[in-house]
Amino acid sequence: DSGVTQTPKHLITATGQRVTLRCSPRSGDLSVYWYQQSLDQGLQFLIHYYNGEERAKGNILERFSAQQFPDLHSELNLSSLELGDSALYFCASSVVRETGELFFGEGSRLTVL
């Protein structure tokens, strides 16, 4: 158990819908990262927050947005869902802003039908 909690674990929805994925980082961790992993694909970096501020953005679609709240939990919002958005979405946290060691949650598996 990494100490990072993601909810929901599984989510099935329809095209065009909107979902919110939630992440609670390890106690004391200020950095939260979001990654997308499609079938047989690597981990695609989406976005990084540090202490409430966006620090880096990857290939995140305009239909996706995220934020980190004052209590340091983070939410990833996915809207106008398409079939291709079906994937595992991982959240990871670290205590410092710059590090090679991230602690990953178990992921949220999104299926868009």
Add this chain to the structure above:
Amino acid sequence: GQSLEQPSEVTAVEGAIVQINCTYQTSGFYGLSWYQQHDGGAPTFLSYNALDGLEETGRFSSFLSRSDSYGYLLLQELQMKDSASYFCAVREANQAGTALIFGKGTTLSVSS
């Protein structure tokens, strides 16, 4: 931008030694990390090299050559439970900060 290259698949037998290579191109390099992921599970951190040389942690070792933009993960005394995907990752810098960028992963299959 950045790119990481690692083999897509590696096979080995129990007890053997296997080396997974990773070459990278990045505009700002801070270090090379390795992660293990069992099927459908959470990636777990294995090692991080910021300086040239070999880091050893039990059966796993990781090596970095900054001048060659190259690193590898060495797994010794392979066990069936080592069957997993292994990802190298580099920290990429941009104007706002840095992100940890992952390679596409190497699937290791260990047979008896």
